[in-house]
Amino acid sequence: MNLQKSTLNAVFTYTLVVVAFVVAQGLIKSGNISSTLRGQLAPICAYIVMAVSLNLTVGILGELSLGHAGFMSVGAFSGVVACVSLANVIPLEPLRLVVGMLVGASCASAVGFFIGIPVLRLGGDYLAIVTLACGEIIKNLVTCMYVGMDSHGLHFSFLTSASALQLEKGGKVIINGPMGIAGIPKLSTFTMGFMLVMFTLFIVMNLVNSRAGRAIMALRDNRIAAESVGIPVTKYKLMAFVTSAALAGAAGALYAMNFSTVVATKFNFNTSILILVYVVLGGLGNIWGSVVAAAVLTVLPEMLRGFNDYRMLVYAVVLIIVMIVTNNARFKAIPTRLKKRLRGASNV
Amino acid sequence: MFERGQKTKLAPLPATIFVPERDVDKQPILEAHNLGIDFGGLTALDGFNFAVSPTEIAGLIGPNGAGKTTVFSLLSKVYQPTRGAILLNGRDTMGMSTVQVNRAGIARTFQNIRLFNNLTVEDNVKLGLHNHIKYGMLSGILRTPNYWKQEKSAAMRVKELLSIFNMEHMVGKRAGSLPYGAQRRLEIIRALATGPKVLLLDEPAAGMNPSETDELMENIVKVRDTFQIAIVLIEHDMNLVMGICEGICVLNFGKIIAKGAPGDIQNNPLVIEAYLGRQKKDGQHAES
Numbered sequence: 001m002n003l004q005k006s007t008l009n010a011v012f013t014y015t016l017v018v019v020a021f022v023v024a025q026g027l028i029k030s031g032n033i034s035s036t037l038r039g040q041l042a043p044i045c046a047y048i049v050m051a052v053s054l055n056l057t058v059g060i061l062g063e064l065s066l067g068h069a070g071f072m073s074v075g076a077f078s079g080v081v082a083c084v085s086l087a088n089v090i091p092l093e094p095l096r097l098v099v100g101m102l103v104g105a106s107c108a109s110a111v112g113f114f115i116g117i118p119v120l121r122l123g124g125d126y127l128a129i130v131t132l133a134c135g136e137i138i139k140n141l142v143t144c145m146y147v148g149m150d151s152h153g154l155h156f157s158f159l160t161s162a163s164a165l166q167l168e169k170g171g172k173v174i175i176n177g178p179m180g181i182a183g184i185p186k187l188s189t190f191t192m193g194f195m196l197v198m199f200t201l202f203i204v205m206n207l208v209n210s211r212a213g214r215a216i217m218a219l220r221d222n223r224i225a226a227e228s229v230g231i232p233v234t235k236y237k238l239m240a241f242v243t244s245a246a247l248a249g250a251a252g253a254l255y256a257m258n259f260s261t262v263v264a265t266k267f268n269f270n271t272s273i274l275i276l277v278y279v280v281l282g283g284l285g286n287i288w289g290s291v292v293a294a295a296v297l298t299v300l301p302e303m304l305r306g307f308n309d310y311r312m313l314v315y316a317v318v319l320i321i322v323m324i325v326t327n328n329a330r331f332k333a334i335p336t337r338l339k340k341r342l343r344g345a346s347n348v
Numbered sequence: 349m350f351e352r353g354q355k356t357k358l359a360p361l362p363a364t365i366f367v368p369e370r371d372v373d374k375q376p377i378l379e380a381h382n383l384g385i386d387f388g389g390l391t392a393l394d395g396f397n398f399a400v401s402p403t404e405i406a407g408l409i410g411p412n413g414a415g416k417t418t419v420f421s422l423l424s425k426v427y428q429p430t431r432g433a434i435l436l437n438g439r440d441t442m443g444m445s446t447v448q449v450n451r452a453g454i455a456r457t458f459q460n461i462r463l464f465n466n467l468t469v470e471d472n473v474k475l476g477l478h479n480h481i482k483y484g485m486l487s488g489i490l491r492t493p494n495y496w497k498q499e500k501s502a503a504m505r506v507k508e509l510l511s512i513f514n515m516e517h518m519v520g521k522r523a524g525s526l527p528y529g530a531q532r533r534l535e536i537i538r539a540l541a542t543g544p545k546v547l548l549l550d551e552p553a554a555g556m557n558p559s560e561t562d563e564l565m566e567n568i569v570k571v572r573d574t575f576q577i578a579i580v581l582i583e584h585d586m587n588l589v590m591g592i593c594e595g596i597c598v599l600n601f602g603k604i605i606a607k608g609a610p611g612d613i614q615n616n617p618l619v620i621e622a623y624l625g626r627q628k629k630d631g632q633h634a635e636s
Contacts, residue, residue: 212488
C-alpha cells in the first residue's frame, strides 16, 4: 500500500518534469518563447535541483539550513575551474559539463561533510544560525581566492592579488578574487539541466524510499525514539546533509556555466532564502512541490515585468496569496472531495 | 571501574528477586549492581540492585516520582549512571550509547508515546528492523536486487510482527492517526522488531480501558512465550502487575523498598505505607 503510494508519487513527479521539458522544447522549436525566458531555462533547472536538494535537508531531515547557496557557490567555482582547465583534455562539451558537475558535487560534498560534523550537533534555531554563518564564510573565502592556470598546472593564491599567482606567459587567471570568473564557456544547455533534474529526483526519491531515507525521516519525527531502535543519529544526519550539499554543488556548476561571468557575492544569504522560499511554498518534504515552486517562482518575476517598478511588490503579494491559499483547509480538502465525487460517480 | 564489553566478576546478587522455575539454572539476562544517578545535588536513584532472568516478566512499581522511568533511562543509556554497573547477559554496558545498547539487546517503549508520527505503521516497524535490513545507501538509491529482496522480506516480517497484536490491516495508516491503544501496541511491536533480549515497557497500559488492558496482559505473556525474552514493565495498573509479573520490585524516593513475588509485595507493610501513607498513632492526618 505504502510502496504503491510512493511509487505513484515518483511516477507523477517524473512525468511532470518530462512533460514540462517536452512542452518547453516544443515552444523553443516553434519560436513561441521570449528570449529572456529561453535564457532562464537552464537556471530554472539549477534552481529546481537546489530546491529539491534543500528539501532533503529541511523537509526530510527536518533541520533548517540557511546556507545552501554556499554549497552552490563551492560547486559553481570548482566546476568552472574544472571545465576551464580541462578544455583541451575533454573537447566534447556535454561531457566536460558532466565532469564539471561531478567536480562541483564532490567539492561541495566535501565542504558539506566538514561543515556538517560540527554543525549537525546543534539543533533547531542554532543550526539555522550556524549554517547561515557558514554560507557567508564560504562566500567571503571565495571572494578572496585567486586561481590561475598555465602549462605547469593550476596555481592557487589567497588574500593577495592575481599577480601573486606568478603565472608564466600565456597563463590564464580563472578565479580573480572579488571579480569572480569571467569568460566562462557557456556549456549549460536546457537538455543538460533537464538531465540533472531527473538525476536529482532519482537520487532523492529513491533515497527517501529506502532504509536510509526511513532512518532520516525517523530522526525528523522523533530523535529519541530513533536512537532507542538503534539508528545512529550522526551518520544519517550527515548522509542527508552531504547528499544535499553534493546536489547543490552540481546545480551550482550548471548554473555558473550558463553565464559568462559569475561572482561569489551572487551566492549570498538572499539566494539561500530564495531557495528556502521555493521549498516552503512547495511544501516541506514534498518533492514535486519543490519542482513546481522553483519553476514557477523563477519565471514569475519575468512574467511580472509588465508591472515595471511594482514588480517585486506584486511578487511578494503573490507569495503571500499562495501561502494563504495553500494553507486553507477548504483548499486542502479539494483533492479528497474530488476523489469522493469520482468514486461516487463510478459507484452509480 | 569495568572494561567495556568485558565479562566482569561481580559478586552474585542476593537472591531476593523472584526467579521462575524454568530459569533457575540460568544466569540473569539483565543485572543492575548498586546503580545510582544524581542530577546536580538530587539523588534520583541510589543502591538499585536488580536482576532479571532470561524469560521473566518483571514489574517495577512505585508512587509517582519514585524513579521508575529513571531506571529505564539508565538501562537504555539515555542517562549514564553516576554509580554502579548494568550487566546485559553478563557483560558490562558501561560507556555504551543508546544505539549500542539497543543493538546489544535492550529495547524500550516510552511513557509518552514516541512514534514516528508522519510515517506509516509499516515504516515504523521497518525502522525497528533497521539493523536487520542489510543493504547500503547506494543499493537503496540504485534499487539493486538486494534492495528488493531485503525490502520484501522486511515487509513480510512486518506483517508477522503486526499480527501479534492483530494490526495487519493498519499497515498503510499514518502512525500519528492511529487510536491511542493502537499507538501503544505499535510502539511495543517496533521495540520487538529490533530483536531484543530484554524488553522494557514504560506504562504499557496507560490510558487503556479494562478490556484493552486484559488483552494487553494476554499479549505480553504471548510475546514472552513466542520470543523467549525477558520483559520489565513499569505500570500503575495493579491488576496487570499482580496478574502477569513474576518478580516485582517496588521503588520509593529512588530506593528499593521491597522485592519479591506478587503475593509478598501485596502484604508488605512498607509497600502499603508507600502507596497509602502511614497511619499515625496520635490521630493526626496521614502522611503521603
